Amino acid sequence: MPRFAANLSMMFNEVPFLDRFEAAAKAGFAAVEFLFPYEYPADEIGKRLHGNGLTQALFNLPPGDWKAGERGFAARPDHFAALQQSLTTALPYAQATGVKRLHLMAGIADLNDPKAVAAFRKSVAHAAEFLAPHGLDVVIEPINPRNVPGYFLNDFLFARDLINELRIPNLKLQFDIYHCQIIHGDVTMRLREMMPIIGHIQIASIPSRNEPDGEELNYPFLFEELDRLGYDGFVGCEYNPRGNTTDGLAWFRPYAGAKS
Ligand SMILES: O=C(O)[C@@H](O)C(=O)CO
Numbered sequence: 001m002p003r004f005a006a007n008l009s010m011m012f013n014e015v016p017f018l019d020r021f022e023a024a025a026k027a028g029f030a031a032v033e034f035l036f037p038y039e040y041p042a043d044e045i046g047k048r049l050h051g052n053g054l055t056q057a058l059f060n061l062p063p064g065d066w067k068a069g070e071r072g073f074a075a076r077p078d079h080f081a082a083l084q085q086s087l088t089t090a091l092p093y094a095q096a097t098g099v100k101r102l103h104l105m106a107g108i109a110d111l112n113d114p115k116a117v118a119a120f121r122k123s124v125a126h127a128a129e130f131l132a133p134h135g136l137d138v139v140i141e142p143i144n145p146r147n148v149p150g151y152f153l154n155d156f157l158f159a160r161d162l163i164n165e166l167r168i169p170n171l172k173l174q175f176d177i178y179h180c181q182i183i184h185g186d187v188t189m190r191l192r193e194m195m196p197i198i199g200h201i202q203i204a205s206i207p208s209r210n211e212p213d214g215e216e217l218n219y220p221f222l223f224e225e226l227d228r229l230g231y232d233g234f235v236g237c238e239y240n241p242r243g244n245t246t247d248g249l250a251w252f253r254p255y256a257g258a259k260s
């Protein structure tokens with residue numbers, strides 16, 4: 001049975017961020033993820049997480065000025081110092097939560113620009129090397145160009161090839177099913193092929209990015225497929241609830257209370 005993590009950046013927005021840990025635990029989640037914890041002290045995040053008996057599945061390294069449109073530094077030539085600083089900033093949060101993987105965002109850059117590709121390779125290798133002694137994996141996530149126009153990493157095949165070529169043990173793929181379906185389709189075959197390099201999975205309905213209970217994909221089939229493939233990582237619920245978060249959790253009832 002998949003181990004679902006509530007995404008606290010998108011779910012439980014009925015309450016302030018720090019109260020979403022309790023809301024997720026009460027709804028039956030044993031794990032959580034979120035985009036960024038950096039507005040809050042690391043020890044407060046750790047307290048809310050552990051106080052509610054939750055496991056932290058994932059969060060992102062600092063992306064730069066999000067409101068100004070920055071989406072990470074990894075593929076941006078001349079931003080290596082910012083990338084290094086983002087690793088240092090994230091470390092206390094990783095230690096406070098006990099998370100085992102961090103998402104390294106690529107940034108706005110051109111996948112066809114050799115300088116951006118070289119910067120991305122260097123950043124990915126550096127981040128993995130920096131985080132390895134702390135027991136942390138680095139995950140990279142292809143994102144569809146409708147949601148983030150101009151995002152560098154917009155191709156699952158490029159990400160797969162890079163991971164396979166670099167062969168860094170703690171470098172893995174963040175396979176967001178929502179993005180995969182929009183970019184490429186053929187989700188089940190891609191899950192089967194890429195499973196050996198997958199470090200984290202996320203879900204949402206397509207095209208609306210709501211609860212995974214209808215629209216374009218048959219999620220119950222995909223959840224069974226993850227079991228058949230022996231996936232034992234987390235499945236992040238990275239969706240915008242159609243209404244009240246708890247009212248939209250009928251899809252989750254069969255899985256609520258599963259141990260992390
Ligand atoms: O899919 C997404 O958008 C996220 O997983 C993310 O990390 C960046 O927005």
Ligand SMILES: [Mg+2]
Nearest residue numbers: 141176202238
């Ligand atoms: Mg995602």
